[in-house]
Amino acid sequence: MAWKRLNFENLIIDFSYSSGTSEYQEEEIFIQQERVERAFDLALQLDKEGYNVYVCGPNGIGRSRYTLKRLQEITPTKAKPSDICYVNNFKDFYRPKAIVLPAGYGRKLADYIEEVLEFLKRETFKAFEGKEYEEELSALTKEIDSQKEKVINELIEEAKKYNLMVLFGPEGVRLLPIFKIETPVAQEQLLESPQFREEYQRNLNAFEPTFRQYMRKLRELDSALGENLVNLRKKIATNIVNKAFEKLEAEFKDIEEVKEFISEVKEELVKNIHLFIEWEKAKGNVVIQNSINRALNVFRVNVLVDNTKTEGAPVIYEKVPTLKGLFGQINYRAEMGILYADHLSLAPGTLHKVNGGYLVLDLWEVLKNPYVWILLKRTLLHKKLYLMGGMIEEIPVPHVGLLPEPVPFSAKVFLIGDSFLYYLLSFYDPEFIELFKIKAEFNPIIEINNKVIESFPKIIKKIIKEENLKEVDASGLSEVLKYAIYQAGDRKKINVVLKNIIDLLREADILSKNEIITQKEIKQALREKIFRVNLLEEKIRELIKEGKIIIDIEGKKTGQINGLSVYVLGDHSFGKPSRITANVFPGTKGVINIEREIDMSGPIHSKGVLILSSYLYNKYSTDFPLQLSCTLTFEQAYEPVEGDSASAAELMVILSAISKIPIRQDIAVTGSIDQFGNIQPVGGIKEKIEGFYRVCKLTNFTGEQGVIVPAKNFDNILLDDDVLEDIKNGKFHIYTVETIDDVIEILTGYKPEKFHKEVAKGLKKLYQLSKEKEKKTKKKTKTSKKLKS
Missing domain, CATH: 3.30.230.10 (Ribosomal Protein S5; domain 2)
Structure with missing residues (x-):
């Protein structure tokens, strides 16, 4: 006879703990997850392209907890990531430049630039009011005046040869006829006499070429004076700007990108030195000074990501990924009916902050917005991170659009998902397998052995601490283990999806009238749970x-x-x-x-x-x-x-x-x-x-x-x-x-x-x-x- 009638002893799960959770130390343990451990070991040692990780398993098994635990263990040993700065592009305002600097140098650069501006506000006016400037200005003026006087005297002498007198007045230079006695003839008399008019016109025509040459010389001298004044102004401005940048240039002498930026800033500051002169003149006028301060924003540095205080590589778990949240945005401001933005309007996203580190994402949340998934893949494939415009282009409002320069991207991404999404994306999205070459899959049903039995109370203890629940006595602990076995559907196995156990303990905690949770409350919580959902069965x-x-x-x-x-x-x-x-x-x-x-x-x-x-x-x-x-x-x-x-x-x-x-x-x-x-x-x-x-x-x-x-x-x-x-x-x-x-x-x-x-x-x-x-x-x-x- 091959068939068998089972008795009670065949069917019971005869196991009990001798002590409750109060006798155990809390510990976060992931039992029998060797497949996941080995996948993480490989991923955290391999920095090649495409070796991002898909953390696979049912919801509530501890996918994100395990991921964060492993990452937080390794990140202190990693190098600090770089700072990311955006500066004005003086050649193309609409395309701000990105500068990637060693950690801490972004803030230094911004502070130094601010010091430069404060120095110029303080010292520029003094330089242009100083003795050196006045002396050089006076010498230039005297020299040009001397040359002009010489030209004018020559002009007067030449004019006499044509019986003409040169008269300088508010209305300009006039040539008038003269008699031999060198007395001017009244205009009325000249107009009355045809003979005088004819002679005067003949003299004017004869002298005109010579007159033009002398006038050109005078204009050239005026132009030379203006040019010399500009050169003098530029010289003084260059000297003071160079002085302002001495510390900054010494600090960043080995960083080519910054040296290029400094060169451009210095050139633009010299061109706009008048702003600092006006600043001193506008003392006490807050409106004008604020306007000047806004104009000076083109020289300032936007430190998008400052890793000065970061310890090791950053780890971020973005629970609700959005376009702006991940990729940053441009914060427009209204000016005269137009939405306006500059490089200081750029705000970082999570991907900027985690660049050089580790990013953890919930795949279900990512896929709720297809654009997030598409742009995330593009970033990982091309290793370039573009800052989003905040979809402002879709709003029918006049605005100043910006296209910031992308920055290099090198973070490793960990996607939290389940088997369904993994196979779905593997089948329909060829880029998914290319980007997420490592699958770390949790096993929700594990074999019961002595280690599992020893570890189970420690896991329950940690849940109790985190959820601020009452302690569980020995009978309650035994009943929770029995529940985990029942959830596995096999007397030789246990279900380690902790979400269900946490819910059970929360409900039992409410039902408990004493300071401890017993077998009675666990069983009652299970009955109550079934009662809430079994209406159709009844x-x-x-x-x-x-x-x-x-x-x-x-x-x-x-x-x-x-x-x-x-x-x-x-x-x-x-x-x-x-x-x-x-x-x-x-x-x-x-x-x-x-x-x-x-x-x-x-x-x-x-x-x-x-x-x-x-x-x-x-x-x-x-x-x-x-x-x-x-x-x-x-x-x-x-x-x-x-x-x-x-x-x-x-x-x-x-x-x-x-x-x-x-x-x-x-x-x-x-x-x-x-x-x-x-x-x-x-x-x-x-x-x-x-x-x-x-x-x-x-x-x-x-x-x-x-x-x-x-x-x-x-x-x-x-x-x-x-x-x-x-x-x-x-x-x-x-x-x-x-x-x-x-x-x-x-x-x-x-x-x-x-x-x-x-x-x-x-x-x-x-x-x-x-x-x-x-x-x-x-x-x-x-x-x-x-x-x-």
Whole structure:
């Protein structure tokens, strides 16, 4: 006999702790996650392109906690990342320049530039009011004045030769006629005398070329004076600017990018030295000084990322990644109805702050905005980080657009996600595998061993500390471990998704009226949790009790059996018995799956039914060909049927219908069958057993009711205390089977050999009836043809 009836001792989980959590030290442990550890070891040592990490596992297993723990352990040993600064581009205002400097130097550069501006505000006016400037200005003026006087004297002498006098007045230079006595002639007299007018005009025409030459010399001298004054101003400005930059140039003498920036700033400061002169003149006028200060912003440095105080490489966990949050933004300000921005308006994003370090992202949150995912991939592929414009281009408002220069990007990204997203992106996004070459996958179900049992209380202790919960005594701790085993669905394993355990402890903490959580509160919390979500389950049991859903749980019937199915509602799953019936009659259609005929059968269920036909042909068609028609269905099933866990029950009900041997209705069956009659393991064992148990409990137990399950599912039989208690008292039973013969023996009381003989008889009878029916049909057809002829 291969089948076995399990007793209470076979089913209980007999384990208990001797002390509560108060006797343990808290510790963050990730048990049996060698696959994850080795993936992280590789990722943290390998800095090649594309070796970012996909941290894979169910929500609540500790993906982000483990990631941050490993990163925080290694980052102190890493070098500080560089500072990122933006400065004005004097050649193209709309494209601010990025300068990457060693850590701490960004702030130094900004402070030095500010010192330069303050120095120039303080010293420029003094320089242009000083003795040196006045003396050089006076010398330049005197020299030009002397040369102009010489030119004017020559002009006067030349004019005399043409009987003309040079007169300098407010209206300009005038040439007037003179007599031999060198007395000017009145204008009225000149106009009255044609002779004078003719002579005067002739002299003017003759002297005009010479006059123009002298006037050009005077203009050149004026221009030379202006140029000399500009050069003098530039010289003084250059000297004071050079003096202002002495410390800054010494500090940054070895950094080429800064040297180029300093050169440009100095040149522009010399050109705009008047701003500092006006600053001194505007003392006391806050409005003008503020205006000048804004004008000086073009020289200032925007330290986008300052790593002066950073210790090692930065680690950032961005829980809600957005475009602006990750890639930075341009903060526009309104001026005269226009949105205006400059290099000082640039604000950093998380990617700027984490550059040179490690970034942790939740993939579900990233994918909520496709643009974030696209731009993140672009940044990782090209290793260039562009600062976003804040989508201002989409707003129909006049604005000054900026396109900041990108900065080199070298951070390693850790994506937190699940298996579904991993396979989805692997299939549809070829860049994903190229960028995330390392997969660190958590195992939610681990084997129970001594180390797991020793570590479990420490994990619970850490949860208690972090959540500020009451201590758990020994009985409560044992019950929490039992809950973790039940969550795993296997008595030899434990579920390490801590999210569920944390929720349980929180609820038990509320229920506890004392200063400690015991087994009583843990069990009550579990009952309360089920009660909140099992309304549909209760409604179905009510319908069964009222007889509206027909389920027989006593006696024997031919061609009818109780199968077991599981309803999964997202937050709750439960088992429900399903009445499966079969009817056989002569024919050649074989097994007809009624659910399949109306498209209510899923592909796996349809496959299971086809396997039944294979079993029948393999087992019974050695002496004669099989000819039968059999209809098979789930009675009162109004939703699609999927899975093959009912195939053993379906085979039994077909065999019962063929042999006319009744089968027990007080025992439900679950299990998948192969073509040779072996019973294969299935899922949802706990829910299925308890589903039939609770239906039987609606009426008084007969003491004979129970469930047949595959022997290979023994470790999955994890039952609630009330079920175990009734098993202990002999009210309910569980049988494990390995083949369909075991099921036959339990359900019919027949030995398998005798049962199969009865089935063979039934099949042979159906074959004979089918042949007779075929003969009658042929005879009827021939008679019909003769009558027609």
